[in-house]
Amino acid sequence: MAWTTWQVLRHRNAGLYLGGVVVSGFGTSAMWLVSGVWVKELTGSSSLAALATFALWLPVLAGPLLGTLADRTRRRPLLIWTNVGLAVLLCALLAVDSADRVWILFAVLFVYGAAGVVHDAAEAALIASAVDKKLLGDFNGLRMTANEGMKLLAPLAGAGLFAAYGGARVALLDALTFLAAAGLYALLRVREEPGTAPEPGSWWTRAVEGARYLRRQPALRTLALAGGFTMFLAGVNGALIFAVVDEGLGRSPAFVGVLYAVQGLGSVAVGLLSGPLLRRCGERVFAGAGLALFALAVALRALPYDAVVLAASAGIGVGLPCVLIAVLTAVQRETPDHLVGRVAATANTLVFAPNAVALGVGAGLVALVDHRVLLVALGVAGLLATPGLLRRQPSAARTSSRSASDANPA
Secondary structure: OOHHHHHHHHOHHHHHHHHHHHHHHHHHHHHHHHHHHHHHHHHOOHHHHHHHHHHHHHHHHHHHHHHHHHHHOOHHHHHHHHHHHHHHHHHHHHHOOOHHHHHHHHHHHHHHHHHHHHHHHHHHHHHHHHOOHHHHHHHHHHHHHHHHHHHHHHHHHHHHHHHHHOHHHHHHHHHHHHHHHHHHHHOOOOOOOOOOOOOOOOHHHHHHHHHHHHHHOHHHHHHHHHHHHHHHHHHHHHHOHHHHHHHHOOOOOOHHHHHHHHHHHHHHHHHHHHHHHHHHHHHHHHHHHHHHHHHHHHHHOOOOOHHHHHHHHHHHHHHHHHHHHHHHHHHHHHOOHHHHHHHHHHHHHHHHHHHHHHHHHHHHHOOOOOHHHHHHHHHHHHHHHHHHHHOOOOOHHHHOOOOHHHHOOO
């Protein structure tokens, strides 16, 4: 493990925050899996079960608006009370015990997703000011490692708890993890201004300022759009996974779990190495290499061999996080403090909203086109997009009549 990784782990604020990521990530991963199973068990409907995940994703579309909240108040208290609020909110799921009360679960999941958007925006802004800029890549990589590690463990624990005691117990577990995370965030030592000077205009005007800043920065704009394109490819690829296992390998659907586990291990590994790699090659090259590896691995899934598909899953696990880590790190490094929440939330919308759309597109395409043709097409599209990331971008000063200082008069 690199020396800089140890520096991050020894950094008090970074260590506490990563502890919060591990604790709350465990509960969130367990709840993410159980919510769909819970809906399926109560209603018997596969389409309603799929909507459970959609309810969590939907608030991402309102990222620029929700992210404004992270720039209008102190971020540390916002993180604390968001976690406390989610813990209280999850207690409402104790009332979900029949099909006619499933609407409560959908309402909670929607608010859960909206709170997650606010939480991620506040987190990005707070960490940008609490951690040395040189260590942001290392921190974001470790955060990815922590998240992916929990995704390997929590679903099994959540499934076991659900099978033994039902969904309400999983909701209580998630609530407890949010309370624990709130306690860890309360221990952070961060100096924040007591308030932000009022900005002119409506809430909407302030919200779109994040999008305007992102549009004026060619490097950030390129990374965010590349992230969205990559996640679109990832969404279509995800929709094809059962066809790969069934038609390509002749395996049972349970083998999907093995592929996801291998992919998660790849993400854990690259998270530990991302800091040094980002310092060596920069965000665009790091993202470009990740996109190329991801695209190649997706195309290799078309081959009907277990070993190749397993290796491809590991490649996807390594390549995909490179793009996501590069986008977040660049936003944190290049954005003025008072805009970080809005810019991060806008970038997250550009990156993750296409994934939700692609899941539906992929589900329709796989019924019409051979999955091997689709996988090769996805791989070719990703490889063709890679040079755009590697090409040198002109500076914002040469491409915009307004400089970054215009967005930060101070």
